[in-house]
Amino acid sequence: MSAVCADCAVRDASLCSSLGDDALRQLHRIGRRQRVARGETMLWAGSDSLVCATLLSGVLKLSAATSDGREQIVGLHFPSDFIGRLYADTIPFTVSALTDAELCVVPRDRFEAMLTTNGEMERLLLKRTFATLDATRARLLILSRNTAAEKVAGFVLSMAERARGISDFQALPGGPVTFELPLTRGQIADVLGLTIETVSRQLTKLRHAGVLALPGVRSVTIRDAAALRHCAGLD
Amino acid sequence: MSAVCADCAVRDASLCSSLGDDALRQLHRIGRRQRVARGETMLWAGSDSLVCATLLSGVLKLSAATSDGREQIVGLHFPSDFIGRLYADTIPFTVSALTDAELCVVPRDRFEAMLTTNGEMERLLLKRTFATLDATRARLLILSRNTAAEKVAGFVLSMAERARGISDFQALPGGPVTFELPLTRGQIADVLGLTIETVSRQLTKLRHAGVLALPGVRSVTIRDAAALRHCAGLD
DNA sequence: CGCTGAGTTGACAAACGTCAAGCAATGTGG
DNA sequence: CCACATTGCTTGACGTTTGTCAACTCAGCG
Incomplete structure (x- = not known):
C-alpha cells in the first residue's frame, strides 16, 4: 500500500494540489x-x-x-511534474530515470475519468501543458540557433536556478554558487544536441576563462554569473 | 459584424465543433x-x-x-488551428502571416470564461495541446540531429501530406504529385534551422537526383516518393 | 593490480554558414 | 513602353564550427 497523500513530498506542487479531500x-x-532505478526505462x-x-523524487x-x-x-522531468500521455493509445517518447526516482502511478483511463469530474485539476493540467509547450518551443530556438558555447552556458545557468530553488543553498548576489549536475556529460550532450566532446571542451573553456570552477566531475561553481549570462547570449 | 458561424469554413474542424447551439x-x-495581410505581424x-x-484561412x-x-x-498554424496564449499575461512568441489570412478573434478573458463552462471544449483544447507538444518535441529531434538533406526532404514530405489533405488532388500510389509550397526559401530555412542557401542547394540536389522536379519557384513535383522518404531518414 | 566507465584532449574531416556575384520575375515611375 | 529597383532564388569560393576518431587520464572497485 502506498504511503498516505498527507505525507507526499510534492503534495502542494503537483496536480493533486487542485483536489479536494474526497x-x-x-x-x-x-x-x-x-x-x-537510475538508468532504468x-x-x-x-x-x-x-x-x-506524478514524479515524487528524482529526475527523468x-x-x-x-x-x-x-x-x-526532448524534455526533463523534475519532482511534482506530470508524466505520461493522456488521450493517446501509444507513448510517443521514451521515459527513463537519470537518477533513482519515485513515482505515484495511476492507470490512464482512471485518471482521465477523474479529470472530467475535476474541472480545476483539468485546468491546472492545461495551464502546465501550455507552459511546457512554451518551454519546448524556446528550446527549439536554442537548439537550432545557439552556438555550442551559448548552449552549455545556458544549460549551466538553468541547472543553477533549479538547484537554487530546490536546495536551501542561496546565492550571494554576485558571489560564487556551487551545485551538483544531475546529468553526465553524455546526457548534457543529448539535451543540448551536441557531442560529449564538445560539452567537455566548452566547460573547460569556461573554466580557463575563470567563469566556472569544476571542483568535482559532477559539481560546478559559478564564479562569475554575469560573464556566464553573457556567454549564454542573454542580455 | 462577422459572418454567421454556420458559414464558417472550419466549423467542424475547429474548437467550436465541441460547442452546442447555445x-x-x-x-x-x-x-x-x-x-x-501577408507579411503582417x-x-x-x-x-x-x-x-x-481560430485561424479560418491562410498560414501563420x-x-x-x-x-x-x-x-x-517554432510553429506553423493552418486553418482551424487555435491561436494565442491562454492563462498568461504576455504573448511568448510572435505571430505573423505567411500568406493573407483570416481569423475569428475573441477576447482572451471571455474565451477563458467560456472554457470553464464548456468542459468538452476545454478537453478538446487539452487534447490538441498535447498533440502540438508531441509534434514540437519531435521537431526538437529533427532540428538537432537531422542533416540538412534529411530536414529538407522531410519538410517537403510533410507539406505534401498537408497539401494532399487540403486539396482534392490525390496522389496516385507511387505516381508524381505536384503542389505549391506556402513558404519562401527563407521561411523554410527559418523552420528548419538552416540558411536560405543550404535549403536551395538541398532542393537542387534532390532535383538532380530525379527525386523532385521544381516546375515553378514555389511549386514542387514529387517524382519518387520512396526515394524522398529515404532521404528524410524514414524507414 | 588490472578493469571499467566517465571525462579530457588532440588531430583531422565534413557539414554548414558566410560572403559575393549573378539571374529571373515583378513592379514602378518617367 | 522602357529603364530601373526590388525581391526571391541559385551557384560558387571559402572559412568556421562542430563532429569523428583515437589516445590518454583518473577514480572507483573487485
Whole structure:
C-alpha cells in the first residue's frame, strides 16, 4: 500500500494540489508508489499508453531517437511534474530515470475519468501543458540557433536556478554558487544536441576563462554569473 | 459584424465543433472576423495577451529570435488551428502571416470564461495541446540531429501530406504529385534551422537526383516518393 | 593490480554558414 | 513602353564550427 497523500513530498506542487479531500482519497485508492532505478526505462516510445504518474523524487528524461540511433532528450522531468500521455493509445517518447526516482502511478483511463469530474485539476493540467509547450518551443530556438558555447552556458545557468530553488543553498548576489549536475556529460550532450566532446571542451573553456570552477566531475561553481549570462547570449 | 458561424469554413474542424447551439451563439456574439495581410505581424512576443483566435484561412508562423537577430520559426498554424496564449499575461512568441489570412478573434478573458463552462471544449483544447507538444518535441529531434538533406526532404514530405489533405488532388500510389509550397526559401530555412542557401542547394540536389522536379519557384513535383522518404531518414 | 566507465584532449574531416556575384520575375515611375 | 529597383532564388569560393576518431587520464572497485 502506498504511503498516505498527507505525507507526499510534492503534495502542494503537483496536480493533486487542485483536489479536494474526497477526490484526493479517491485518487489515493487507485494510485500506487513505484521506484525506478537510475538508468532504468519506465515507458518505451511506441508502447501502449496505460499509465500516467506524478514524479515524487528524482529526475527523468524524455527522449527520442532517429532510426539510425542518434538520440535527443526532448524534455526533463523534475519532482511534482506530470508524466505520461493522456488521450493517446501509444507513448510517443521514451521515459527513463537519470537518477533513482519515485513515482505515484495511476492507470490512464482512471485518471482521465477523474479529470472530467475535476474541472480545476483539468485546468491546472492545461495551464502546465501550455507552459511546457512554451518551454519546448524556446528550446527549439536554442537548439537550432545557439552556438555550442551559448548552449552549455545556458544549460549551466538553468541547472543553477533549479538547484537554487530546490536546495536551501542561496546565492550571494554576485558571489560564487556551487551545485551538483544531475546529468553526465553524455546526457548534457543529448539535451543540448551536441557531442560529449564538445560539452567537455566548452566547460573547460569556461573554466580557463575563470567563469566556472569544476571542483568535482559532477559539481560546478559559478564564479562569475554575469560573464556566464553573457556567454549564454542573454542580455 | 462577422459572418454567421454556420458559414464558417472550419466549423467542424475547429474548437467550436465541441460547442452546442447555445454556446456557439454566445461565442459568435463576442467574436469578430479579422483579416491579416501577408507579411503582417498580428501578435508581438512580449506584448499583453489580450486576444485569442481560430485561424479560418491562410498560414501563420510562430517565431522566436535570439537577442542578436537570429530567427527560428517554432510553429506553423493552418486553418482551424487555435491561436494565442491562454492563462498568461504576455504573448511568448510572435505571430505573423505567411500568406493573407483570416481569423475569428475573441477576447482572451471571455474565451477563458467560456472554457470553464464548456468542459468538452476545454478537453478538446487539452487534447490538441498535447498533440502540438508531441509534434514540437519531435521537431526538437529533427532540428538537432537531422542533416540538412534529411530536414529538407522531410519538410517537403510533410507539406505534401498537408497539401494532399487540403486539396482534392490525390496522389496516385507511387505516381508524381505536384503542389505549391506556402513558404519562401527563407521561411523554410527559418523552420528548419538552416540558411536560405543550404535549403536551395538541398532542393537542387534532390532535383538532380530525379527525386523532385521544381516546375515553378514555389511549386514542387514529387517524382519518387520512396526515394524522398529515404532521404528524410524514414524507414 | 588490472578493469571499467566517465571525462579530457588532440588531430583531422565534413557539414554548414558566410560572403559575393549573378539571374529571373515583378513592379514602378518617367 | 522602357529603364530601373526590388525581391526571391541559385551557384560558387571559402572559412568556421562542430563532429569523428583515437589516445590518454583518473577514480572507483573487485
